[in-house]
Amino acid sequence: MKRFHAILHPTDFSEGSNVAFQYACDLARDYDIPLVIISVIQPVVTRGIAMEGIVLPYDFTELEAAAQKELDELQPVGPGVRIEKWLRQGPPASTIVEAANERKVDLIVMGTHGRTGIGRLLIGSVAEEVIRKAHCPVLTVKAPEPA
Secondary structure (H helix, E strand, O other): OOOOOOEEEEOOOOHHHHHHHHHHHHHHHHHOOOEEEEEEEOOOOOOEEEEOOEEEEOOHHHHHHHHHHHHHHOOOOOOOOOEEEEEEEOOHHHHHHHHHHHHOOOEEEEEEOOOOHHHHHHHOOHHHHHHHHOOOOEEEEEOOOOO
């Protein structure tokens, strides 16, 4: 059986990511290996957000601070999980793959929103792109169905 040395968990702090985080924590604890948690902030091309005739300035620093705060608050449920937390900027899928290569992880554990059809076509799928481009296996965890 392959020996794992590190796991990468990309998060967008959604319910699907939280479920995948639990899987990643369990695997990291069972294998006694580090869990690298990454949050990727995608730069916005526009200079502001228009809302009903009002242009709101886009403050990337504020977005970055909010993401860092959420990342800092993310803690494993049980003891014995060694974690590293990374905050990166860029296109999500390629940034995740670059981080996986940089850290030389053996597995990526990530959530998926489970979009299909036109939703997936219009929005795209970060998980799908990571699966296609990653050098290592990718375990995707589907978000639970809403009650």
